[in-house]
Amino acid sequence: MLSCLFAYGIIPALTLFFVMGSGMTELNFTVLGNALGRRELFLVWGTVFAGFISVSLGSIIKHTIGTVFEKLTLISAVLLLISGIILPYFPEKWPNMAWLHTACCFMAAVMADLCVTHIIIRLRKGNRAKYRRYFYWNWANIALSAVFFTEIGMVTSLLEVFFSLSFTFMIQSLRQNIRKI
Numbered sequence: 001m002l003s004c005l006f007a008y009g010i011i012p013a014l015t016l017f018f019v020m021g022s023g024m025t026e027l028n029f030t031v032l033g034n035a036l037g038r039r040e041l042f043l044v045w046g047t048v049f050a051g052f053i054s055v056s057l058g059s060i061i062k063h064t065i066g067t068v069f070e071k072l073t074l075i076s077a078v079l080l081l082i083s084g085i086i087l088p089y090f091p092e093k094w095p096n097m098a099w100l101h102t103a104c105c106f107m108a109a110v111m112a113d114l115c116v117t118h119i120i121i122r123l124r125k126g127n128r129a130k131y132r133r134y135f136y137w138n139w140a141n142i143a144l145s146a147v148f149f150t151e152i153g154m155v156t157s158l159l160e161v162f163f164s165l166s167f168t169f170m171i172q173s174l175r176q177n178i179r180k181i
Contacts, residue, residue: 001176003052003055003056003059003172003175004172004176006048006052007052007056007168007169007171007172008169008172010048011048011049011052011164011165011168012165012168014041014044014045014048015045015161015164015165016161017041018032018033018038018041018042018045019032019157019161022157023157024156024157024158024161025152025156025157025158026156027156027157028154028155028156028157028159028160029042029045029105029157029160030089030101030102030105031089032157033045033046033085033089034088034089034090042085043085043086046081046082046084046085047082047085049081049164049168050078050081050082050085052168052171053074053077053078053081053112053171054074054078056171056172056175057070057074057112057115057116057119057171058074059175060119060171060174060175060178061074061119063178063179064119064122064123064178066119066122067118067122069118070115070118070119070122073111073112073114073115073118074111074112074115076107076108076111077108077109077111077112077115078108080104080105080107080108080111081104081105081108081112083104084101084102084103084104084105084108085105087100087101087104088101089101089102106155109163112167113138113141113142113167116138116167116170116171116174117138119174120134120135120138120174121135123178130177131177134170134173134174134177137166137170138170141163141166141167141170144162144166145159145162145163148162
């Protein structure tokens with residue numbers, strides 16, 4: 001299955017290659033992608049990640065007869081992520097653009113997680129035991145992300161790698177579980 005190749009191969013490889021050689025707790029994807037000359041790799045990673053989220057969550061929504069809320073939050077997440085990746089981050093040169101870039105990237109993660117949370121809660125109503133692990137997995141992602149953020153005091157590559165990969169694995173696992181229906 002092509003989605004497995006992306007979820008367990010291409011996205012983790014691109015993510016780790018992108019942050020290779022950087023301080024995982026000192027920098028974040030934005031600084032790596034804009035200030036350290038990895039712009040093209042940042043664009044590739046972001047496009048692949050946005051495409052995976054769009055296709056995978058879109059498939060889940062389609063197969064489970066998703067709600068309008070789920071469709072809108074998915075569309076919002078993908079558009080915000082693409083906007084955040086395209087917008088340059090040079091706070092000294094364009095402070096308003098840098099703020100908009102940061103807001104788009106943050107809100108993309110929030111919208112994607114709102115979409116997944118809503119899907120999981122909706123699916124749990126029909127089969128609580130089957131979707132229990134996704135419910136806990138999702139909340140563990142949120143809690144650990146909050147811990148990384150509060151302990152370090154800023155969004156770092158460590159937080160972004162953790163969230164991106166855990167979110168990718170969770171979505172892929174959920175998608176495979178739903179396809180077994």
